[in-house]
Amino acid sequence: MWNIARFAASNLSRSRRFSSAIPGPCIVHKRGADILHDPWFNKDTGFPLTERDRLGLRGLLPPRVISFEQQYARFMESYRSLEKNTRGQSDGIVSLAKWRILNRLHDRNETLYYRVLIDNIKNFAPVIYTPTVGLVCQNYSGLFRRPRGMYFSAKDKGEMMSMIYNWPAHQVDMIVLTDGSRILGLGDLGVQGIGIPIGKLDMYVAAAGINPQRILPVMLDVGTNNQKLLEDPLYLGLRQPRLEGEEYLSIVDEFMEAVFTRWPKAIVQFEDFQMKWAFETLQRYRKRFCMFNDDIQGTAGVALAGLLGSVRAQGRPLSDFARQKIVVVGAGSAGLGVLNMAAQAVSRMSGNGEAAVKKQFFLLDKDGLVTKERNELDPSAAPFAKDPREIEGLREGAGLVEVVKKVKPHVLLGLSGVGGVFNEEVLKAMRESDSSKPAIFAMSNPTMNAECTAADAFRHAGENIVFASGSPFENVDLGNGKVGHVNQANNMYLFPGIGLGTLLSGARFITDGMLQAAAECLASYMTDEDIQNGILYPSINSIRNITAEVGAAVLRAAVAEELAEGHCDVGPKELKNMSKEMTVEYVRSNMWFPVYSPLVHEK
Ligand SMILES: NC(=O)C1=CN([C@@H]2O[C@H](COP(=O)(O)OP(=O)(O)OC[C@H]3O[C@@H](n4cnc5c(N)ncnc54)[C@H](O)[C@@H]3O)[C@@H](O)[C@H]2O)C=CC1
Ligand SMILES: CC(=O)C(=O)O
């Protein structure tokens, strides 16, 4: 049974930590049953009697008033019963049942939903985010009950500027946008990919305290090339092949113009676009609008923090990063994003130009080692393609085992989307690594697409490795009381802070400097003792803390670059005068925290 006294105590300390927890009034333009059916305002049986009178709710609810704490306890009890009752059933069935119960609460009462999410983030993140969100996207048309977010389709061309005004909120701060073309490692899921912006924005609310009334998940439905979906009579998206070329770009252009016309200060996070459009749209918009691509830029920062951590784990100075041999498997938006940011970091550390520092990186895609001899070499991969003369004993297209045996890398990092590609032979080859603590990052999502499991990594590559995966795995029992620590190398450690820091800075663009500051902040978050124990990233339980630090680092970088225009009544001068600690506190104090606010009706 959930302990109400403990809840009250933790709530008290939380309300001290987050000054926004003192509930100010909330203006509502609805009355009566319309409020009960609006998850932003609904309190279910929690409406006090006076409020029921004021809002025309009297008689629409059973007479007894149930407190927030009791509602919370009742939900947690139902959740635990569900866990008990589904024991022994398949993982997929259990995960979807958990997602459904949380989703029903989300659709009914957002305040309660976000409170249970924040307080139980370690247990619930795998349900509302990776891995379960992948399963939800795969089954989205069948699971659909109520719409969430906005859908702009190829059929809406010419209409988007007016459509954007259909969204009921006056202000939107954070938008996550996808076209569904590369959902996690699951490929093209068309309109069903909307689950990803929804899950990412849930993390924004939980980790960054973005007000849920100011978030907007968006699906740009430009068709799908997934034949199975096109043939599915229940599929909810456009039943046509994906638009390409200028036709495609004109849809994204129109959407971006519409968004920034209505909400000039919004931030748009591009998510899970196939590689060609991920890079193209980033180039196209990053100097015109306040946007970033999470898969390219967020992932890069998280991976870089982990790579720097793995240097520290070997007991070496950070400057040694310039000597680490890193094999990256997957030359897509994520893999190339990581290599570009790693190259910038090495270049800064060594003082050499970026071209000179790429020797230590080895890039493989589905056709093996990428070299300059590759036919139709992708221009974004070209800077990392090996000159065959520098890689004695290796040839164009060499397989992963061959590369690992020959290179003896310090780090093996997977962003291929292919489950199990780090097989027993590859992992055993990592035993010959030149590092005293080889690092294995199986970053692809969801779980079944991870390049290897945590257990296999420790079993085959040895107990001295450091391990990270994109989706969560349990720590591994190594016997003799020893534990193989599993890190979650996921962009969730950065994107909430990038969004919040940018928002509070009032910057109109997101620069490399701001992203670098975010990565450096995460990299320096862990103590030497943690790192020695193989812990490269903090626990997800402290995600609000991490996000406050990352947000402050991003904000301060925007100030340093003279991009900060301020937010609400805090202007650029005040931001400039804040110390580092004050900035962290400022960011923290701007995090929304779910409490029932008194509702005040206004026509
Ligand atoms: N942990 C995290 O925070 C993140 C994880 N990811 C994951 O990374 C994966 C890839 O994402 P993107 O780069 O955007 O995809 P992408 O489709 O742009 O790239 C995939 C790359 O993997 C290569 N590949 C495919 N099969 C391969 C094989 N057998 N061996 C070696 N390489 C192979 C492809 O040639 C391509 O270069 C996805 O599973 C995604 O979930 C992406 C972003 C963040
Ligand atoms: C985590 C994430 O952004 C991805 O797997 O695409």
Ligand SMILES: [Mg+2]
């Ligand atoms: Mg993604």
